[in-house]
Amino acid sequence: MRIPVAEPDLSGNELAYVSECVKTEWVSSLGRYVQEFETSMAAKCGRRYGVSVCNGTAALHLALAVLGVGPGDEVIVPSLTFVATANAVSYTGARPVFVDSEPEYWQMDPSLLEELITERTKAIIPVDLYGHPVDMDAILEIARRHNLYVIEDAAEAHGALYKGRPCGSLGDISCFSFYGNKVITTGEGGMLLMDDEEWYQRACFLRDHAMSATERYYHPEIGFNYRLTNIQAALGLAQLERLDEFVRIKRRNAALYAQRLQGVPGITLAPEAEWAQNVYWMYSILVEDAYPLSRDELMAALRERGVDTRPFFRAIHTMPCHYRERSLPVAENLAARGINLPSSVKLTEEQIDYICQQIIELGQQGG
Numbered sequence: 001m002r003i004p005v006a007e008p009d010l011s012g013n014e015l016a017y018v019s020e021c022v023k024t025e026w027v028s029s030l031g032r033y034v035q036e037f038e039t040s041m042a043a044k045c046g047r048r049y050g051v052s053v054c055n056g057t058a059a060l061h062l063a064l065a066v067l068g069v070g071p072g073d074e075v076i077v078p079s080l081t082f083v084a085t086a087n088a089v090s091y092t093g094a095r096p097v098f099v100d101s102e103p104e105y106w107q108m109d110p111s112l113l114e115e116l117i118t119e120r121t122k123a124i125i126p127v128d129l130y131g132h133p134v135d136m137d138a139i140l141e142i143a144r145r146h147n148l149y150v151i152e153d154a155a156e157a158h159g160a161l162y163k164g165r166p167c168g169s170l171g172d173i174s175c176f177s178f179y180g181n182k183v184i185t186t187g188e189g190g191m192l193l194m195d196d197e198e199w200y201q202r203a204c205f206l207r208d209h210a211m212s213a214t215e216r217y218y219h220p221e222i223g224f225n226y227r228l229t230n231i232q233a234a235l236g237l238a239q240l241e242r243l244d245e246f247v248r249i250k251r252r253n254a255a256l257y258a259q260r261l262q263g264v265p266g267i268t269l270a271p272e273a274e275w276a277q278n279v280y281w282m283y284s285i286l287v288e289d290a291y292p293l294s295r296d297e298l299m300a301a302l303r304e305r306g307v308d309t310r311p312f313f314r315a316i317h318t319m320p321c322h323y324r325e326r327s328l329p330v331a332e333n334l335a336a337r338g339i340n341l342p343s344s345v346k347l348t349e350e351q352i353d354y355i356c357q358q359i360i361e362l363g364q365q366g367g
């Protein structure tokens with residue numbers, strides 16, 4: 001037996017829609033599913049415009065390009081996130097500036113933002129990490145006061161709510177990923193959501209090689225090919241039809257984990273703020289000193305017992321790709337202690353029982 005951390009559920013209309021693309025030969029980036037997926041995703045988050053792209057990293061890069069971020073600029077990003085958040089900033093020639101996390105909900109700490117803002121700062125990219133919304137009102141208030149753009153990285157938070165508002169509706173531009181392990185998937189894919197029509201036009205233009213709308217093969221500037229295919233969008237539309245169901249299942253699974261692991265010495269459970277609906281993209285725990293095994297020992301022991309896990313992301317500022325001398329102690333501590341447990345919507349209650357039983361037993365026998 002092996003229980004994976006993530007696997008997609010493609011048992012709805014996915015095959016029918018993708019088959020239609022093949023049968024009608026609309027397999028490239030023209031075709032009805034691309035627009036339908038964009039419109040539906042935007043509607044789901046209460047936004048005017050959706051621009052689909054080939055992956056979530058491209059979505060972040062395109063958002064920064066639309067907002068005119070470039071060389072000489074600084075963009076504040078959390079250190080505890082997937083590396084793509086920071087890489088997208090570097091692609092523009094701007095410099096990512098790393099902010100620490102808060103310990104309660106594991107998100108970017110808004111109280112540390114102001115000391116990092118300089119006259120070069122152009123934007124902030126808050127991330128809804130592991131499916132829990134970031135405290136966006138606090139971030140937006142600071143951004144407004146300093147005239148900064150906010151790009152929401154909601155790549156892990158499809159279906160999450162912040163004070164009743166959908167994640168993906170909270171930034172000047174919000175970005176999603178539809179990678180294979182995300183809450184909904186197109187295999188590879190991403191999307192930008194926004195309300196501003198000029199930004200929308202500019203995102204479409206830059207996504208398609210910056211080709212003039214009036215003169216074919218005339219390119220006034222350097223653009224990108226970041227288009228999503230009709231096949232991917234077909235998959236995405238079928239997945240989006242099931243998002244509410246997936247959210248219900250993920251929240252039920254989180255509740256089952258929490259019931260069974262409640263009170264296990266040395267195990268801290270995934271948090272949920274009273275103002276939040278966490279989608280638990282990855283159901284996560286922290287392994288504290290009171291637990292007899294280290295985080296890595298627990299992961300190895302679980303692997304031997306057929307349970308696949310992932311460590312938390314590494315704090316980006318500790319890696320060669322974006323090394324910074326200054327310590328960010330909360331992010332570093334979370335990164336060292338966190339584990340993502342199996343989180344697929346296909347997980348059964350028996351599997352959750354089994355996983356929790358292993359964590360409880362290993363905690364009792366001390367390895």
Ligand SMILES: *Cc1c(COP(=O)(O)O)cnc(C)c1O
Binds near residue numbers: 056058084127179188
């Ligand atoms: C997955 C992810 C991305 C990037 O998405 P890709 O589709 O893999 O390019 C960006 N930010 C965060 C927080 C992510 O989890």
